[in-house]
Amino acid sequence: MAVNVQNAFVGRPPIDGGVYHRAPLGTPRPTDALSALDPAYLDHGAVGEDGVAVNQTRDTTDVKMMGGETFVNVQTNYDEQVVITMMETDRPAVLATTFGDQNVEIVPATAQHGLQKTIYHTSEPLPISHHVIDTVYGIKTKRYYIDLGQVINLAEVKDLHSDATKYTLTIKTYKPLAVELKGGNVVEYRDDGAVPAVPVLSTLSPASVGTAGGDLVTITGSGFLGTTLAKVGTDTVEHAVVNDSTLVIVVPAHAAGTANVVVTNATGASAPKALTFA
Incomplete structure (x- = not known):
């Protein structure tokens, strides 16, 4: 070691x-x-x-x-x-x-x-x-x-x-x-004084999903360890932390258009990232 x-x-x-x-x-x-x-x-x-x-x-x-x-x-x-x-x-x-x-x-x-x-x-x-x-x-x-x-x-x-x-x-x-x-x-x-940075959302994959809900979206970025909440629009969604740079969410049903994805940890919330529903 x-x-x-x-x-x-x-x-x-x-x-x-x-x-x-x-x-x-x-x-x-x-x-x-x-x-x-x-x-x-x-x-x-x-x-x-x-x-x-x-x-x-x-x-x-x-x-x-x-x-x-x-x-x-x-x-x-x-x-x-x-x-x-x-x-x-x-x-x-x-x-x-x-x-x-x-x-x-x-x-x-x-x-x-x-x-x-x-x-x-x-x-x-x-x-x-x-x-x-x-x-x-x-x-x-x-x-x-x-x-x-x-x-x-x-x-x-x-x-x-x-x-x-x-x-x-x-x-x-x-x-x-x-x-x-x-x-x-x-x-x-x-x-240890090492306060984690707020999550950063870089990409959504796929960036466009159906309106019926249930699709899995992989988010890449940083600061996902310790995630406490993930939201799509106003809906709180299920999430799974893969590692500090990868998070998977289950999207809800949503009308056609866009909704902001926001991820929160103990330090605070990320900037929103738009997800398209079509």
Whole structure:
């Protein structure tokens, strides 16, 4: 098989920089890579240069049979965790995710002081929330959705003169309750960004048919893969896609004269092509 570099993905932040978002349980979830997130998903700003690490762990054990040979290998545990580094450590959303929503207090600036934040480092477990991670590569988009995720670890935090303070978080994922997510601790949505062109009709063969209907007409052109609708005049007709450049339709009964053939795919409708009825 030939190597195709177009199958590569090199993760980069979206144009608006919004890589990681978190929302409380019950917030509507995304169902694809491109749909706008509910406003409750708060943007956490810039993330570290190591990007996003998704770690799957499968623990297994061999079941032995008499003689010492392995009879079968069984899985005893599955775990999936995500590691991501927050760079904007003064951002309220980042503080709430790192230390707990109830453990961050913010006092607006006054004439006597600036914006004040108090962060309580407590032993209380952090809440289970919805999490979304978005990355892009050219026109491609990748989105990780975690329906039930919990921050379980904050790596060592260093305040020093030679580097920015960072919060490296480990998010433990759990099996979702929604059956639509098919048990995925993490659901990965991808969109390759390659939107198909509208169909182009080049030729009709034959270009003239009888008025009784039922004739087969072969259309040549382009953009026929993914055809959703074919019409002759105002009539929706049966169609069969042969390949991207060939489509066959069954014409309806029609009075003598001409009728426009139009083919539609997910992107839009073709320019009309006249078919003669005689």
